[in-house]
Every structure is written in structure tokens, then in C-alpha cells.
Amino acid sequence: MAPERVILCGSPDETAGPVADPDPVRLRAWGPDPNVHLTIEDLRQGIWREIPDAFEDLIDLAAYVYAADQAVGRGGAAADDLGAGWRRDLTFRVAVRRPDLWRSKPVHDALVSTLSFLSEDEYRFEFVPMTEHPDLGNRIAFDGTAFDGVVEEVVMFSGGLDSLAGAVREAVLDRRKVLLVNHRSTEKRTPRHYDLVRLLRHRAGDAAPLHVAVRVNKVEKLSREYTQRARSFLFAALGATFAHMIGLDRFRFYENGVVSLNLPISPQVVGARASRTTHPRVLRGFESLLTALAGRPFVVENPFLWHTKTDVVRLIGDAGCGELIGHSTSCGHTWVTTREQPHCGDCSQCIDRRFAVLAAGLEAHDPAGGYGVDLLAGERPEGQSRVLLAAYLETANHVGEMSELEFFGRFGEAGRVLRHLGGNPDETARRVYGLYRRHADQVNGVVTAAIAANADAIRRRSLPATCLVRLVSDGGSAADEQTGPTEPAADYLFRRRGQAWVVRFAGGPEKILLPSKGAAYLHQLLSRPDTAITPADLACQVARRRREFALGDAGEQADPESLAAYRARAQDLREELDRAREDNDPGAVARIESELEALRAEIRRAAGRGGRIRKAADDRERVRKAVGAAIHRAIGEIREFDSALAEHLKQRVKCGLSPRYTGDQGIRWET
Incomplete structure (x- = not known):
């Protein structure tokens, strides 16, 4: 489990107070010595309108999340990394204008759920009142051109092939007036980007699109992680803000469906390592968050969901805009x-x-x-x-x-x-x-x-x-x-490949099972048929911790052992929380969040002193329930693609106080 990292966002006075992280990341977009910079460029006179405090907060928050995403590194980049260090534990304390709104359940739940899935990290937010009230309008560089008052769509425009094809469809083919919103994090691509916009405007003629560039970057010493999986949250915040300015309740991403749906191309590439920028679940999460902030329904669309990348490129060529392809940039x-x-x-x-x-x-x-x-x-x-x-x-x-x-x-x-x-x-x-x-x-x-x-x-x-x-x-x-x-494929296979599991039952086709604690527990049981393994031992083996670190009966242990046990339980709870959010089960979410918060408080309390802590008397029971629930969830996931294997496991895997897999004569699992 990755250690908790705390990110303090705002002035030192606003974000003061005790934190669990001895070396918190400090971010500031306002006031003296800012290290996160946001500037809106090329905005036409007349487009800018005063926006509600909630949307100014949204821009600030998205910029802070974007900066923190790069300031806190992930562990290991190798394809065979089992993912132990990939998922980060991030706690934000953010100064905002509307803390009451950001603390409200609809806003907070949508924010945490969406970001957690988007970047495959654990997020927590503490919102504190902003004492300064800077005006976003002070960070705008107008281009001096009058605005004619017509914008039919707001389109996110990265300058890659997909967003180019979207702009071509809107402005060249459909002759619609659109506002292209570009996030610029580096000057390296600026000349190519402006050439692309110039050529696009020429092709569109009277429907030439408007263009606004938003520069969001941070000081160089904060650059520790290049994956930038949370970047689309910043994109969404910018798109929503400009849509709100011009009276629209929607904006559009254009990205091909193969990338959007995020199916792993191999067991080595799973989860957020493959981009979830416009995954349907992410877009629905953005809609929920923006609807709660705006107080009215907000729509986030991806009209290219059913296009392949080749379909996208052909659209550009068929529109007579093939010349623009060479001016687009896709490289990561x-x-x-x-x-x-x-x-x-x-x-x-x-x-x-x-x-x-x-x-x-x-x-x-x-x-x-x-x-x-x-x-x-x-x-x-x-x-x-x-x-x-x-x-x-x-x-x-x-x-x-x-x-x-x-x-x-x-x-x-x-x-x-x-x-x-x-x-x-x-x-x-x-x-x-x-x-x-x-x-x-x-x-x-x-x-x-x-x-x-x-x-x-x-x-x-x-x-x-x-x-x-x-x-x-x-x-x-x-x-x-x-x-x-x-090697010759075994008829019965349950083996790790990359971060995922490859399973095969009774000589059938190989299937990929995405990583989870339950899958790891099943692997341990299948590796040792007819052998009882206590839930605590299973949890420790999967978490790679010594047996004496397991949660046990009442009694005192030294802080390192107790902390290790609590952290192992917290990791289980986070996986349960992800599942509850995906299943849209608010009751389970509330229950798990409550237990997780209590556990975090205990961890913080223990880590902050040199004394000892006493473990609860029902720790063994909690581990037993957590291990059993994880195994049952994994069997349920297997049932989605192999009902025969799921039924076999249901009949022969027993949980309780002594989990075991009862072997079947003639079946030998390759693990």
C-alpha cells in the first residue's frame, strides 16, 4: 500500500493544521510565489462573463489536481510491475470559495468516485474556506478581436488527430460555429498548434472556429510523474467553464471509441495505465459533478464513441482536410x-x-x-x-x-x-x-x-x-x-501475467481476469489444494507481510506491526469501496467510507506518537469477512465470462475460519 501523500492547496494560513504526511506537497496558484500557473490566452473580447464561485473553485481545484498528479510519483513503470506502487493515496486540503457546496454529498461523492476511477488512485478532499478571493478574470489575455455572439458548441481541442477530426466535422462539414478549448502545458508544440488552427480556419471559411488556449503548468521541481492520468479533469473543468460563460449546458470531447472504452490490449496494460480520459464512466462522472455544481443538468458528449482511429483519419481526408493531418500532434x-x-x-x-x-x-x-x-x-x-x-x-x-x-x-x-x-x-x-x-x-x-x-x-x-x-x-x-x-497450455490455468490473471478451465480458451485481492486469494488456494489457510495468512501472503503483522485478538503490539495490520485492512476496504461505487450502492459506500475513515484516524494517531496501540478484539472477524467477501466478488467476476469455472469454484472453495480449495481428481491447476 502506498503511503498517504498530503497536498496543501492555497495559502499557508488557509491550509494550516496537522497533517499525516511529514513532507506535504504545497501548491499555490495565487498570491506571492505561486508554483501553479494558469493563464487564459486568445480570448475574444465579449466572451468573458462573470462565473459563479463554484466554477472558479472548479478551475482552481482541477489545476491543483493536475499539478499534484505530476508532483507525486508512482512506483515502478515496468510492464511486469504487479502494481503495488502504481496506485497512490492522495489527500487534498483545498481552500475554496464555497466550502459548503464542495463538502455536500452529491459534489463530494461525484468528485471522489470520478477521479478515483480516472487515475486509479485513492482520493480524499478536505475543503477549507478561502480567505483571499482572487478573480479568475485577472489571468486572461484578450486577443483584441470582437466576439460576434455566436457559439454553438464548445469542443475540447488538444491538437491531436481525434480532436482535429471533431473540429473538422463541426466547422468544415456541419458549418457550425464552435469554440475550441486547448490546454497548453508546454511551449514546444505551440507553433505547430497555431499552424493547425490557422489551416483549420481557412478550410472552415465563414464557420471558422474560435480558439482559446489555457496555459496550466507548474514549477519544474514538481515534475516527478509523466503519466498525467488526471489531465482530462482539467480539460473538463475548462470546457464546462467556457460553456457556462456562453450559456451552454454541454461540451464535447472527441476521441475514438477504442481508446475511450479502455479495454486492456494485453495483461501487461491494465487499469489507468491505459488512458481513461474519455471512458464512458468518467464522462458520466463529470456530468454528475457538473450538474451538482451548476444546479441544472449538464451533458458531456463524445460523438466519436463508435469510431475507430482509422475512421477518424478517413473523416479528415474525406472532408478535403488531409493536409491538416501532418500539422496535428499525437505523441505522448x-x-x-x-x-x-x-x-x-x-x-x-x-x-x-x-x-x-x-x-x-x-x-x-x-x-x-x-x-x-x-x-x-x-x-x-x-x-x-x-x-x-x-x-x-x-x-x-x-x-x-x-x-x-x-x-x-x-x-x-x-x-x-x-x-x-x-x-x-x-x-x-x-x-x-x-x-x-x-x-x-x-x-x-x-x-x-x-x-x-x-x-x-x-x-x-x-x-x-x-x-x-x-x-x-x-x-x-x-x-x-x-x-x-x-509452453504447452495447461487445461487448468490460474497464473499471473503482468498485472492481471490469465485463467483457463477444462481446456477452454484463456481469459483475462483483472487484478483484485479476491483473485489473489483464489490463486493462493488453488496453488495449495486441500490445504486450509487462515484468513489472516491469506491476507498477509497477498499483502506480502509477515504473519505476525496480521490483525489478531486483543492485545498490544509495537506500532510498526499494528500499523502494517491496519494498512493491510485499509487496502482491502479501498477495493471494496471501488466496487460499491461502480455498483452505485450508496449504502455500502457510506458504510465502507465510515470504516475506512475510522481506520485512517487510528493510523494517523498511531503514526504520530511513539507509544503502543491496542488492536480491537474483533480484528480476526473483520479479516475473515473481508477475505470471504473478496473471494466471492472474484468468483462473481469470473462468472461474467466463464460460468462453468465460477460454478466449480463456488462448489469447491470454502471460506470461513479456514478457507480451502477442495481438489477434484484429475484436475491439476497450473499456477
């Missing part, structure tokens, strides 16, 4: 790009972009020389870049051959996303499957064409051995890069 590794090569070619965004451009037949507008590593023929060093590409290829290959039933069995997350999409579940499921099949066919088409085009070079072995073409055409397969030497 800005620190390695140059003016001549604005794309690294290594990151997932570059791989996705290049496949889409090639599949759409528009490579003339996006030359291979603009990438640090060529997608098809570039040499890839051993490590994450090669693993990511191999996983991408192998997933497309498998999905291209899957039936609808096999697809939802293989990707359990696809089934769980349906509840956030609305409409008829069966029809929505078919659309999700169709989206991913179309994407797979487009990727596989590029690979097939590349092999044909390089047949002579393949025969002569003149291409680098680690380039894409050689990886898929030589004796092995791309899968070898991500899984290592292959």
Missing part, C-alpha cells in the same frame, strides 16, 4: 520529440496514430520521417516499446478471429462498460464488438500489406530483426516478445 513523449520528428514512434499514441494513417491510405500527409522510430521497418530496442507493439499486434490478430461470445469472454471489461453506455444492452454489446473487430481488421490489413510490400527485404533479411515486419513474418510471432518462450 514530448520530451524526446524534435521539430523535424514531432512523434517518437515508440509510445502507444504514436503506434495508434501511424496504424490509422496507413489504414486510411493517407500516409502522404504524415511521412514516416516524422517519427523517431518507423512503425513498419524501424528497429525497436528490447523493453517496453517492443512489448507494447507486440501486444498491440497480437491483440488485433486475436480479436480479428473472435466471435462475439469469445470477445466478451476474453475481455470481461467490455461487458462491465455496458452499464455506462445506456440503450439496449444487447445492441450496445454488438456495437462494442463491431467497433473492436473493425479496428482489428484495419490493423491487420496494414500488417498484411506491409509484409507483401517488403517480401524481397524479408527474404534477404535486410530489415532489422526487431522491426514490425520481421517480428510478424519470421519463424516466431509478435506474441513471443511479450510472453517469452511458449
Whole structure:
């Protein structure tokens, strides 16, 4: 479990008070010596309107969350990291104008639930009154151009292919007047971005879009983490604020559905490591938060949910705007790009972009020389870049051959996303499957064409051995890069791969089970059939703690042991809380939050003194219940894609005081 980090947001006087973190992160956007900077640029005279205090608070809060997301590092970036350090424990104390509103249950619950899912971290917020009342209007640089009073949509505009296609659809094809909102964190891309906006306005003619840039950045010493999984919260806050100014109750993200739905491309890439920027659950969470703040229904849309990246690129070309593709920027590794090569070619965004451009037949507008590593023929060093590409290829290959039933069995997350999409579940499921099949066919088409085009070079072995073409055409397969030497598949398999679990029952297809405590407990039981393991031992083995750290009966222990036990229980409670929020169970959320807060208070109290603490007499019972509940949840998740395995586990896994898996003659689990 990651240690709690405290982030103090506001002036020292406003955020004063005891905290659990001996070295809290201090952020300030106002007053003397600010280390978080926000400036609104290029705003036309007349657009700006006074906005409610709640929305000014929203902008400040989003900027602080964005800065903290980069100031607090995650543990480990390797693909085989089991995720122990990935999830952070973040407590914010924030000075706001409307503490009463931010403390209210609808606002607070929507904020915590949405951010927790968005970045896969644990969030807590303490809102304190702001003593200074700075005006957001003081941070605006107007462009001097009069506003004609017409804006039909507010569109988030990053300058990547998806947002470019959205702007093309709105302004060029539909001839609608839109306001493009851009968040600018670095000056490196500014010239390319302005060239793109200029060309877009030229193509749109009388419907030329308005454009506003919001610069949000922080001092360099706060840059410790590059993943920026909470960035879309800042985007949403900006979009909502500008929509509110011009009298709209909605704004739009444009992002292809394959990225939005966030299905893991491999067991090594799960959770928020794959972006959840516009995941349907996140957008619904933004809607709930903004509705509570605005006091009226607010809508956040993604019109490209049913588009692949290739569909998006084709839309740009079909609109006669192919020239703009080369001026867009998708790369996530800005620190390695140059003016001549604005794309690294290594990151997932570059791989996705290049496949889409090639599949759409528009490579003339996006030359291979603009990438640090060529997608098809570039040499890839051993490590994450090669693993990511191999996983991408192998997933497309498998999905291209899957039936609808096999697809939802293989990707359990696809089934769980349906509840956030609305409409008829069966029809929505078919659309999700169709989206991913179309994407797979487009990727596989590029690979097939590349092999044909390089047949002579393949025969002569003149291409680098680690380039894409050689990886898929030589004796092995791309899968070898991500899984290592292959072994005969066992009929009964429950084994960790990356952060996830790969399971197989009775010789059926392999399925991915997303990580959870319950899955880890099942793994321990299946590894030792017919062996009783106490709940405390299970919890300690999974948490990698010594047995004497387990919660026990009443009695005193030294602080380190007691703290370790409490923290292990807190980790269980956080997983239960995530599940309750996803299931929209307010009763369970309230119960778990209450227990978790009491536990945190005890941890803070114990950590703050050198004495001893006494453990509660019912600690063993709490662990027993937590372990049993986690196992039952995991079996329920397995039932979504393999009812036979779930039934087998239900019959043969017993919980209680001595959990055990009763073996079946002829079944030997590979774990």
C-alpha cells in the first residue's frame, strides 16, 4: 500500500493544521510565489462573463489536481510491475470559495468516485474556506478581436488527430460555429498548434472556429510523474467553464471509441495505465459533478464513441482536410520529440496514430520521417516499446478471429462498460464488438500489406530483426516478445501475467481476469489444494507481510506491526469501496467510507506518537469477512465470462475460519 501523500492547496494560513504526511506537497496558484500557473490566452473580447464561485473553485481545484498528479510519483513503470506502487493515496486540503457546496454529498461523492476511477488512485478532499478571493478574470489575455455572439458548441481541442477530426466535422462539414478549448502545458508544440488552427480556419471559411488556449503548468521541481492520468479533469473543468460563460449546458470531447472504452490490449496494460480520459464512466462522472455544481443538468458528449482511429483519419481526408493531418500532434513523449520528428514512434499514441494513417491510405500527409522510430521497418530496442507493439499486434490478430461470445469472454471489461453506455444492452454489446473487430481488421490489413510490400527485404533479411515486419513474418510471432518462450497450455490455468490473471478451465480458451485481492486469494488456494489457510495468512501472503503483522485478538503490539495490520485492512476496504461505487450502492459506500475513515484516524494517531496501540478484539472477524467477501466478488467476476469455472469454484472453495480449495481428481491447476 502506498503511503498517504498530503497536498496543501492555497495559502499557508488557509491550509494550516496537522497533517499525516511529514513532507506535504504545497501548491499555490495565487498570491506571492505561486508554483501553479494558469493563464487564459486568445480570448475574444465579449466572451468573458462573470462565473459563479463554484466554477472558479472548479478551475482552481482541477489545476491543483493536475499539478499534484505530476508532483507525486508512482512506483515502478515496468510492464511486469504487479502494481503495488502504481496506485497512490492522495489527500487534498483545498481552500475554496464555497466550502459548503464542495463538502455536500452529491459534489463530494461525484468528485471522489470520478477521479478515483480516472487515475486509479485513492482520493480524499478536505475543503477549507478561502480567505483571499482572487478573480479568475485577472489571468486572461484578450486577443483584441470582437466576439460576434455566436457559439454553438464548445469542443475540447488538444491538437491531436481525434480532436482535429471533431473540429473538422463541426466547422468544415456541419458549418457550425464552435469554440475550441486547448490546454497548453508546454511551449514546444505551440507553433505547430497555431499552424493547425490557422489551416483549420481557412478550410472552415465563414464557420471558422474560435480558439482559446489555457496555459496550466507548474514549477519544474514538481515534475516527478509523466503519466498525467488526471489531465482530462482539467480539460473538463475548462470546457464546462467556457460553456457556462456562453450559456451552454454541454461540451464535447472527441476521441475514438477504442481508446475511450479502455479495454486492456494485453495483461501487461491494465487499469489507468491505459488512458481513461474519455471512458464512458468518467464522462458520466463529470456530468454528475457538473450538474451538482451548476444546479441544472449538464451533458458531456463524445460523438466519436463508435469510431475507430482509422475512421477518424478517413473523416479528415474525406472532408478535403488531409493536409491538416501532418500539422496535428499525437505523441505522448514530448520530451524526446524534435521539430523535424514531432512523434517518437515508440509510445502507444504514436503506434495508434501511424496504424490509422496507413489504414486510411493517407500516409502522404504524415511521412514516416516524422517519427523517431518507423512503425513498419524501424528497429525497436528490447523493453517496453517492443512489448507494447507486440501486444498491440497480437491483440488485433486475436480479436480479428473472435466471435462475439469469445470477445466478451476474453475481455470481461467490455461487458462491465455496458452499464455506462445506456440503450439496449444487447445492441450496445454488438456495437462494442463491431467497433473492436473493425479496428482489428484495419490493423491487420496494414500488417498484411506491409509484409507483401517488403517480401524481397524479408527474404534477404535486410530489415532489422526487431522491426514490425520481421517480428510478424519470421519463424516466431509478435506474441513471443511479450510472453517469452511458449509452453504447452495447461487445461487448468490460474497464473499471473503482468498485472492481471490469465485463467483457463477444462481446456477452454484463456481469459483475462483483472487484478483484485479476491483473485489473489483464489490463486493462493488453488496453488495449495486441500490445504486450509487462515484468513489472516491469506491476507498477509497477498499483502506480502509477515504473519505476525496480521490483525489478531486483543492485545498490544509495537506500532510498526499494528500499523502494517491496519494498512493491510485499509487496502482491502479501498477495493471494496471501488466496487460499491461502480455498483452505485450508496449504502455500502457510506458504510465502507465510515470504516475506512475510522481506520485512517487510528493510523494517523498511531503514526504520530511513539507509544503502543491496542488492536480491537474483533480484528480476526473483520479479516475473515473481508477475505470471504473478496473471494466471492472474484468468483462473481469470473462468472461474467466463464460460468462453468465460477460454478466449480463456488462448489469447491470454502471460506470461513479456514478457507480451502477442495481438489477434484484429475484436475491439476497450473499456477
